[in-house]
Amino acid sequence: MNSQSIREKSSPLLFLLPSLLIMAFILLVPILMGLRLSFFEWLLRNVSQKPIFIGLRNYIELIKSENFRTSVTVTIRFVLSVVIIEIVVGLVLALLLESGLKGLRFFRTLFVLPIMVAPVVVGVMWRFMYNPSYGKFNYFITSLGFEPVGWLSNPDIALTSVIIADVWQWTPFVFLLALAALQGVPKDLSDAAVVDGANYMQKLLRVKLPYIASILGVTAILRLIDAFRSLVVIFNLTYGGPGVSTEVMSLHLYKSAFVSQRLGLASAIAVLLLMLIVMLSLALIISNLKNKEN
Amino acid sequence: MSLLTMKGRKNLATVLRYLFIIIFALVALFPIYEMVTTSLKNEVDAFTIPPKWIFQPTLSNYKAVLFEGKFFTYFANSIIVAITATVVSVAAGALGAYSLARFRFTGKKLVVLGTLLMRMVPPVILVVPIFLLYSRLGITNARMSLALVYIALNLPFNIWVLRTFIMEVPKELEESAHIDGCSHMMTFRKIVLPLIAPGISVASIFTFRISWNEFILSLVLTNRNTRTLPVAVSLFLTDTGTEWGKITAIATIIAIPAFIFTFTAAKSLIMGLTAGAVKG
Numbered sequence: 001m002n003s004q005s006i007r008e009k010s011s012p013l014l015f016l017l018p019s020l021l022i023m024a025f026i027l028l029v030p031i032l033m034g035l036r037l038s039f040f041e042w043l044l045r046n047v048s049q050k051p052i053f054i055g056l057r058n059y060i061e062l063i064k065s066e067n068f069r070t071s072v073t074v075t076i077r078f079v080l081s082v083v084i085i086e087i088v089v090g091l092v093l094a095l096l097l098e099s100g101l102k103g104l105r106f107f108r109t110l111f112v113l114p115i116m117v118a119p120v121v122v123g124v125m126w127r128f129m130y131n132p133s134y135g136k137f138n139y140f141i142t143s144l145g146f147e148p149v150g151w152l153s154n155p156d157i158a159l160t161s162v163i164i165a166d167v168w169q170w171t172p173f174v175f176l177l178a179l180a181a182l183q184g185v186p187k188d189l190s191d192a193a194v195v196d197g198a199n200y201m202q203k204l205l206r207v208k209l210p211y212i213a214s215i216l217g218v219t220a221i222l223r224l225i226d227a228f229r230s231l232v233v234i235f236n237l238t239y240g241g242p243g244v245s246t247e248v249m250s251l252h253l254y255k256s257a258f259v260s261q262r263l264g265l266a267s268a269i270a271v272l273l274l275m276l277i278v279m280l281s282l283a284l285i286i287s288n289l290k291n292k293e294n
Numbered sequence: 295m296s297l298l299t300m301k302g303r304k305n306l307a308t309v310l311r312y313l314f315i316i317i318f319a320l321v322a323l324f325p326i327y328e329m330v331t332t333s334l335k336n337e338v339d340a341f342t343i344p345p346k347w348i349f350q351p352t353l354s355n356y357k358a359v360l361f362e363g364k365f366f367t368y369f370a371n372s373i374i375v376a377i378t379a380t381v382v383s384v385a386a387g388a389l390g391a392y393s394l395a396r397f398r399f400t401g402k403k404l405v406v407l408g409t410l411l412m413r414m415v416p417p418v419i420l421v422v423p424i425f426l427l428y429s430r431l432g433i434t435n436a437r438m439s440l441a442l443v444y445i446a447l448n449l450p451f452n453i454w455v456l457r458t459f460i461m462e463v464p465k466e467l468e469e470s471a472h473i474d475g476c477s478h479m480m481t482f483r484k485i486v487l488p489l490i491a492p493g494i495s496v497a498s499i500f501t502f503r504i505s506w507n508e509f510i511l512s513l514v515l516t517n518r519n520t521r522t523l524p525v526a527v528s529l530f531l532t533d534t535g536t537e538w539g540k541i542t543a544i545a546t547i548i549a550i551p552a553f554i555f556t557f558t559a560a561k562s563l564i565m566g567l568t569a570g571a572v573k574g
Binding site for chain 1: 308311312314315318319321322323325326328329332340341343344345385386387389390392393394397398399405407408409410411412413414415416417418419420421422423424426427429442443445446447449450453478479482503506507509510514524527528531538541542545548549552553555556557560563564567568
């Protein structure tokens, strides 16, 4: 009996132990290592030497650094553009296709495809389509009589090209979530609105949008987090260029570590990026909890 | 307006909606179509302007990719790493999820919150510290070391998805098993696991997808013998900028699991994608 109750008490931990160990060793410890390293100067090429403690100097350098500030601006422009466009387009599509369309399930399946494609592959295909001499985009544009566009070579346009690729891949995600949310609107609720004489716009603004607002909010935060994390498509599409016109924070981090070889400085960027993402994640968790209560 | 009857207007609306969804589908599919067809064109057809929409497909790019260089090594690396990561991460995640769904213990809330936060950690943040950690332990450039990172990266999602599935299993089933003398482990294996099979497939597909697609950690943590396909294709891109036939062929091969999952398991995929917002 006694051994039984010991086993009862120890089983929650035993079941959880493998996960806890792996997450502690591979996620938590590296994050703490990175935090510590952000206060040190340490060069990748002299990795055998001891890191030198320099206090907050990495952070001060970042604040003063033109390239870092550019990467923050680029990140914010990228993130806000993709999230706003994806939410608006995804929602409009979901509203248009929400009900009574035969074959909707087939199309819904098709729209999953871009989400599933590897970011590296997305980078490859868009780089091919943006190619100045044999890419399809410039072919379409010039056959319509317009001037060819330097999709990836013009620093004023490259970020837009990156945004287009992200919108292509992730609008279907917003669409799927908005569709699921709309299909969850209780039918008697919208029927009642029709009986009361509401037209489509009134029904949309008074019944549907308020009902799905919470899910849309969560979707927006999920996309925000993902957009701040995104790196691989940009890495393979422009590698931050031309110049630093598409160098987002995550790519700046990578280059600081493996091109400039400054591990401490890169870790300071990692800490800032992580803080941003933790704040967004907490916002996500809180709004999810609120949704559950309602 | 008065020219059209109610029914006529409704029909028109349906036609417009179909037109709309077809345009949307074409936009979603065009880049993929472009990649696949380029991989099936010969050098001349791939680059002619105006483009050749109808062409004689050839497998020459695939032959070149498969039989030159180290494609099979990279392919095997990708498969081994992704499958190992999937099996271990889903197994550990299921056990952890069971613990969080069924037991009460101190610190549980902290574990749940920590897991949710861990799920959002960008891989790029781990690149430097894990590279240093692995170098110190002397385990860089090993496939299993890369798999270990993927196991960890996917664990939070797996725990969290499987937990919602386990919470939907009626507790009475497990209680009667306990009365019959089953241990927790036996109850978990014999009763819970079969009932959460859909959740296991969601978790497996997502873990496989992330591990198969992952790029930045693989780039830093592997060498020319252990590198995975996404890194291989990316190196192709910078080394030989003009060999689009071969590049699109490898890219298409990388995308094959995505095609398979989309057309055989769309329901699980949509469940996993929407789980974050619609449920739980």
